[in-house]
Amino acid sequence: MEELLTIKEASEWASKHLDKNVTTSNISYLIQYGRIKKIGDNGSTQVLKNELLEYYKDQTSSRKESWKGQLGKDLNWALSFDQYKEAETTKHVHRLHPYKGKFIPQLVEYFLDNHSDDFKQDVYFKPGDIVLDPFSGSGTTMVQASELGIHSVGIDVSAFNALIGNSKVDKYDLVDVQNEINRITKELRLFVENHRVLEFEEKLLQELYVYNNKYFPVPDYKY
Numbered sequence: 001m002e003e004l005l006t007i008k009e010a011s012e013w014a015s016k017h018l019d020k021n022v023t024t025s026n027i028s029y030l031i032q033y034g035r036i037k038k039i040g041d042n043g044s045t046q047v048l049k050n051e052l053l054e055y056y057k058d059q060t061s062s063r064k065e066s067w068k069g070q071l072g073k074d075l076n077w078a079l080s081f082d083q084y085k086e087a088e089t090t091k092h093v094h095r096l097h098p099y100k101g102k103f104i105p106q107l108v109e110y111f112l113d114n115h116s117d118d119f120k121q122d123v124y125f126k127p128g129d130i131v132l133d134p135f136s137g138s139g140t141t142m143v144q145a146s147e148l149g150i151h152s153v154g155i156d157v158s159a160f161n162a163l164i165g166n167s168k169v170d171k172y173d174l175v176d177v178q179n180e181i182n183r184i185t186k187e188l189r190l191f192v193e194n195h196r197v198l199e200f201e202e203k204l205l206q207e208l209y210v211y212n213n214k215y216f217p218v219p220d221y222k223y
Contacts, residue, residue, distance in 0.1 A: 003049040010047050020083040076119050081106045093168040099138035108144040125150055139165025
């Protein structure tokens with residue numbers, strides 16, 4: 001008999017299997033969009049462990065082979081950092097503003113830090129050194145260098161990019177930051193109250209519920 005897992009059990013199993021944090025929301029997403037089949041009903045939703053295993057196996061192998069086909073069989077897949085969730089690749093200040101084409105911080109840190117492995121056999125930077133990034137973009141290199149105790153200089157032709165990068169590595173008075181957060185929060189609450197935002201959102205959700213039930217089939221339809 002095939003092993004069944006609850007959504008919570010599935011998230012725990014997937015987290016161990018993939019060596020990264022897989023939440024119950026991630027599993028629910030797979031069910032909702034028909035990636036894996038829903039077993040049971042009335043609050044007792046379960047999934048097949050083997051089906052979940054095959055899904056993650058296909059996802060990993062298909063991406064890996066696709067990129068190797070484009071870039072060559074000697075592609076170092078470890079540098080894809082495929083095990084990290086989006087929330088981890090856009091940690092703290094890296095989430096401040098979207099920027100197409102930026103490196104994830106884990107990749108930059110890989111080349112800047114003092115570790116070595118089969119691929120990176122030499123250490124090129126140490127704390128106190130100065131790193132120059134002539135195409136600094138959103139400032140990822142400067143941020144990671146700062147975390148590692150390395151000085152950095154970023155150059156970019158875009159004044160907006162320079163603004164983004166500098167805002168990430170600047171020094172701030174935390175008291176002033178907290179005061180500004182409080183001011184913005186107060187203004188936002190007043191705006192929500194005065195413009196009946198919550199009332200509108202509640203009505204919108206009701207209408208969307210009716211619309212979705214009418215025009216979109218349940219996930220079981222996919223099977």
